[in-house]
Amino acid sequence: MRAALRRLAQRAERRLPALTRLRKPEPLPIELDRRRIYIVPSAFGMAFSVLLLVMMVGALNYANNAALLLTCLLGAACASSMLLAFRTLDGLRLRGIRAGHAIAGDPLELALDFSAPRMREAVRLDCDGETHAFAVDGVAELKLRLPTAQRGWLELPRLRVWSTWPLGLFRAWSWLHPQQSVLVWPRPEQAGPPPLLPADAPGRLRPQAGEDLAALRDYRRGDAPRHIAWKASARHHDLLVKDFDRPQPRETWLLDWHALRSLDRETRIARLARWLGEAEAQGRRYSLHLPDERIDTGSGPAHYARCMSALAVLP
Amino acid sequence: MSAAATTPLDRRSFDLAALSTAVVIALHMPHLPWWLGAPLMLILGLRWWQRRNHRAHAPAWLKLPLLALLVLAVVEQYGNLFGQEPGTTLAIGLLVMKLLETETVRDARVGMGFACFALMAALLFDQGLAATGAVALGLLPPLATLRSLEPGRRVPATLWRELLPGIALLAIALPLAMLAFLLVPRLSSPLWGSPNRSEQRSGLADSMTPSGFSQVLLDDSPALRVSFDGPPPPSGQRYFRAYVLGFYDGTSWTADRGIGGQPPASLQAAGTVRYRVSLEPTHQRVLPSLDMPLAAPADASLLRDRVIVADKPVDSLRDYSLTSATHYLLEPQPGRGQARWLQLPDGFDPRTLALGRSWRRQQGDDNAAIVRTALALFHDGGFRYTLAPAPLGRDAMDDFLFGTREGFCEHYASAFTLLMRAAGIPARVVTGYQGGYWNAMGSYLLVRNSDAHAWSEVWLAGRGWVRVDPTAAVRPQRISLGADAATPGQLPWYENGWLQSLRNRWDIVNRWWNLGVNGFDALRQRGLLKPFGISEVETSTLALLLAASCVLAMLIGLAWVWRKREPEDAALAALHRLERKLARMGVTRRTSEGPRDFLQRAARSLPAQHGRLMELMHHYLELRYAHNEPKTESLRALQRGVRDFPVSRVVK
Numbered sequence: 014m015r016a017a018l019r020r021l022a023q024r025a026e027r028r029l030p031a032l033t034r035l036r037k038p039e040p041l042p043i044e045l046d047r048r049r050i051y052i053v054p055s056a057f058g059m060a061f062s063v064l065l066l067v068m069m070v071g072a073l074n075y076a077n078n079a080a081l082l083l084t085c086l087l088g089a090a091c092a093s094s095m096l097l098a099f100r101t102l103d104g105l106r107l108r109g110i111r112a113g114h115a116i117a118g119d120p121l122e123l124a125l126d127f128s129a130p131r132m133r134e135a136v137r138l139d140c141d142g143e144t145h146a147f148a149v150d151g152v153a154e155l156k157l158r159l160p161t162a163q164r165g166w167l168e169l170p171r172l173r174v175w176s177t178w179p180l181g182l183f184r185a186w187s188w189l190h191p192q193q194s195v196l197v198w199p200r201p202e203q204a205g206p207p208p209l210l211p212a213d214a215p216g217r218l219r220p221q222a223g224e225d226l227a228a229l230r231d232y233r234r235g236d237a238p239r240h241i242a243w244k245a246s247a248r249h250h251d252l253l254v255k256d257f258d259r260p261q262p263r264e265t266w267l268l269d270w271h272a273l274r275s276l277d278r279e280t281r282i283a284r285l286a287r288w289l290g291e292a293e294a295q296g297r298r299y300s301l302h303l304p305d306e307r308i309d310t311g312s313g314p315a316h317y318a319r320c321m322s323a324l325a326v327l328p
Numbered sequence: 329m330s331a332a333a334t335t336p337l338d339r340r341s342f343d344l345a346a347l348s349t350a351v352v353i354a355l356h357m358p359h360l361p362w363w364l365g366a367p368l369m370l371i372l373g374l375r376w377w378q379r380r381n382h383r384a385h386a387p388a389w390l391k392l393p394l395l396a397l398l399v400l401a402v403v404e405q406y407g408n409l410f411g412q413e414p415g416t417t418l419a420i421g422l423l424v425m426k427l428l429e430t431e432t433v434r435d436a437r438v439g440m441g442f443a444c445f446a447l448m449a450a451l452l453f454d455q456g457l458a459a460t461g462a463v464a465l466g467l468l469p470p471l472a473t474l475r476s477l478e479p480g481r482r483v484p485a486t487l488w489r490e491l492l493p494g495i496a497l498l499a500i501a502l503p504l505a506m507l508a509f510l511l512v513p514r515l516s517s518p519l520w521g522s523p524n525r526s527e528q529r530s531g532l533a534d535s536m537t538p539s540g541f542s543q544v545l546l547d548d549s550p551a552l553r554v555s556f557d558g559p560p561p562p563s564g565q566r567y568f569r570a571y572v573l574g575f576y577d578g579t580s581w582t583a584d585r586g587i588g589g590q591p592p593a594s595l596q597a598a599g600t601v602r603y604r605v606s607l608e609p610t611h612q613r614v615l616p617s618l619d620m621p622l623a624a625p626a627d628a629s630l631l632r633d634r635v636i637v638a639d640k641p642v643d644s645l646r647d648y649s650l651t652s653a654t655h656y657l658l659e660p661q662p663g664r665g666q667a668r669w670l671q672l673p674d675g676f677d678p679r680t681l682a683l684g685r686s687w688r689r690q691q692g693d694d695n696a697a698i699v700r701t702a703l704a705l706f707h708d709g710g711f712r713y714t715l716a717p718a719p720l721g722r723d724a725m726d727d728f729l730f731g732t733r734e735g736f737c738e739h740y741a742s743a744f745t746l747l748m749r750a751a752g753i754p755a756r757v758v759t760g761y762q763g764g765y766w767n768a769m770g771s772y773l774l775v776r777n778s779d780a781h782a783w784s785e786v787w788l789a790g791r792g793w794v795r796v797d798p799t800a801a802v803r804p805q806r807i808s809l810g811a812d813a814a815t816p817g818q819l820p821w822y823e824n825g826w827l828q829s830l831r832n833r834w835d836i837v838n839r840w841w842n843l844g845v846n847g848f849d850a851l852r853q854r855g856l857l858k859p860f861g862i863s864e865v866e867t868s869t870l871a872l873l874l875a876a877s878c879v880l881a882m883l884i885g886l887a888w889v890w891r892k893r894e895p896e897d898a899a900l901a902a903l904h905r906l907e908r909k910l911a912r913m914g915v916t917r918r919t920s921e922g923p924r925d926f927l928q929r930a931a932r933s934l935p936a937q938h939g940r941l942m943e944l945m946h947h948y949l950e951l952r953y954a955h956n957e958p959k960t961e962s963l964r965a966l967q968r969g970v971r972d973f974p975v976s977r978v979v980k
Contacts (some may be wrong), residue, residue, distance in 0.1 A: 096889050
C-alpha cells in the first residue's frame, strides 16, 4: 500500500512538476521562503481536531460557556501552532555542503551548513530513509551519511526538510535539491599482485637523511651547516658533522595505467586504487600515470586524495 | 506515524506527561470522592517513580485488575457508568491507566489529547473565573508535553521552564479564541439531554425538615447576585422568597400541591423596587424574588402565593428582571382554601399545640397579641441560635420548644408557624434568602447559599399576609448583619472575619465573569451586532462572520510570519541616511562608487563640510574593515555624526 502510494506520488511529480513543485537542482545557498514551504495537518493533528470538535459540541450542548472558551482557546492555540511550524522553516538557509571522502560502497559523510536569523528548533531532514533532527541556533552543521554505489561524481539527492514543531499537529516541509555533486573514490580490489617496479627505480633514489643520530664524521663540502656539531668541533681541528642514521629508503612506486593493459577498465582502476592505498599505508612515495594525466611523485594524504580523485573521474 | 509508535519516550517527556495527569486529577479533586482521587494520585506517583528508577514497563497483570477496580469504584460511587460525573471520573481513571502503559511518543500524544478533554470536563462542575483560569493554566503541562515530543529541540534545564512557551502560545491564541467564542453559534436547544446530576447541590428545596438546612448554611458559594434600580433595600428588609411551604406532616414542611393553576393572590402594592437577578444554576425551577413580585419574567410563571417558577430547571446561569412590592397588602380578604393554612399534623407535638391553644384562650381575638407572645417566648425563653443543634426526637417541635431550645432559622420558623396554627391563625413557612453582602464597587447584592433562611408568614385580618421572622427575636444580628455574624465560631475558618469580607469584595470579578462570559447565551449573541444596526443576527450570519474572522485572523497571522526582516546593518543604514542627505544637497552616489570614493568626492564638492565628511568616512571604513566585531562606540559616533549632519541646500 505504502509502496503503491509512493509510486503514485512519483508519477504525479514527473507528470505535473508545476503542481508538485518538483524542483530542479539549484545552486547554493538555498533559502526557504513561503513559496516553497507546504503545510498539512499531521495524522495526530487530524485526530486532535476531531477531539476539539467533540469538545466544542459538548460545550455548546451543555451551554457551558467556560468550556467553550477553553475549547476556543485550545483550538486557537492549535491554529497558531501552524504558523509556528511555518516559521520554523521560513528563512532557513542551506549555506554550503562539505563532502568528505568515501570509496564506492561506503557511506559518504556530508556536512550541511544551515543558518537562520532566529532560533529554530526541531527541524528535521530526511535523507536516504533516515531522519535527522537538529536545532539551528544561528548556525548549525548537520552531518549526514550518504550511501554510495559507484565511483565518480554523485549528484546530491533531493532532501526533505520538515518540522512538526511545536505541537506535532501540523507538518511543514520543503524540498532542498542542491546543485552540487560529490566525488566518490573507486573501491580498491581486495587482493592482487604488487606493482611491477621499473628497473632503474632504486638508482633514482636520493639519499635521505634519517632521524636518529648515529655518529660524528668529518666535514665534507656540501654538508648542511645545521648538521655541524659545533661543540664537538671546538675540540678538533676540523669540523665534525652529525651523521644521522639513514633508514633503508623505500622504493618509489610508479603506478602506471598503461602497465595494466591486460585488464579491463574498472579492474585496472580498482588495482591502481589498491596500490595507492598500500603505498600510502607503507609511507612510500609514489606517482601515478593515467591516460591523460600524470601525477608526479609525492606522498601524504593530499597526494593520495589527488590520485584517488583522478582515478575516480576517469571516464 | 510509524516512527511515533515505536520511538520511546524520554524521561523529560514522561515527567511532563505525569505532571499533566496530576494537574488533571488535582483540578477534578473538588468533586471526586477522596477515596478515588487519592489512590489515583498514588498510582500515578508510583508509576512515575517506577519508570524513573527502573525504566520498566508496568506489568500487564496489574493493568487489567486496576481497570476492573476503577469501573467497580465508579459504579459503587455513582450507580452507573454514564452521565456527567461517573463519565468524568471514569475518564480520569482511564487517563491514569493510559499513563501506566505510556512508553512511546504516540502513547503520550493520545494521553495528552485525552488530558485536554478531561480538563474541559472539569469546567462542567465549576464555571467560575477561578476555575476557568485554573483549567486554562492546566493546559500548559499537556502543551509542554507535546512540545517535548519533538526531537531536535533545545531542552530547557528545568521542568518549569518547559511550561513557559505554552503561556506565550496561549497568549497569541487569545484574540482568535475570543473572536471564536463570540461568534460560534450557540444552540438554542440542546442536541441531547441535559446533564443528569446524580448528586444535587445542596441548596433550597421544595421541602424543609428542621435541621435539614445546616448543609446549605455552610455552603458559601454564591446563590444570586442582585442589582437594583435605585438604592438597595435596607439590610433588614432583604427577604428573597423562594418557596411557600404550607403542609406539615410532623417531620417536614412541603409545598401545597393543590394550588397549581390558580391565579396569583391579590396584591395591593404601595412601594415597588425594580431589580435584576443573576441566579447561579440550581437545577430547580424556582426563581427567588424580593418580597412580592408584581409579574413573572419571560419563560416563568407566578404561582398563587406569589413565588415564581421557571418553565425549565435553571441549569445554567439565569438572568431575570423583576419589579417587587416592598410595602403591600397580600390577600387582605381571606381567599378560598384559607383552611389549608391551619392544617396541623395528626398525632404530633401535643405540647406545642396545647401551648398555642392556650394563647388563643388568653388573648381572645387579638391575633397580633398572639404573635407578640410567641416572639416574646423566643426572645425571653432561653432560646439559643446555633448551627449545630442537638438532635430532636419524634415530636420534634415539642423537643425543641420545651427541651433543647437551640436551633436555627428552620427550627424557629417551624415552631412559630405550628404555634400560630394551633392558636387558629393562618400561617405558613417561607424559605429563601435573607441578607447578602452589598458590594459597593459593583453596586450589587451578593447572596450566598449560606444566606438561606426560613421565616413565617401569618394572615392577619385587614393586613393580609404579614412576614414574621421569629429568628430575629432570638438573634437579631442574623437579620441585620448576616448569617456569619449570628454564629461566631461555628462557620469554617474561611467564612469568618476579614477573609470573608475579602472574598465578598472579590466576588465582583465573578460577577463580571458571569455577566460577560457565562451569561453570553444565544439570546445575547443575537443582539451582538446591535451597535452596528443589525438587531437580530441569524445563525448563518454568525457562521459567515466566524468564517470571515477566522480567515482574517489567519491573514494577520500570515502577515506576521511572512514579514521579511532584513538583517539590519546599522552602519549601512547610517551610510544610506547620509547618502540621502547628500543627495538633497546635490551630491548623488554613482553606481560605480564605493563609499570611500563617494565621500571623498562629496567632501571636495562641499568644502564647508569637508572635515565632517572625512571623519564620517573614517568612522565607516573603520567599522567595516578594521575589526572583526565592530565597536559599538564607533557605530554610535557614526550614527550621531550622520544625524547631526546639516543639510543646507546649495544654490545652483
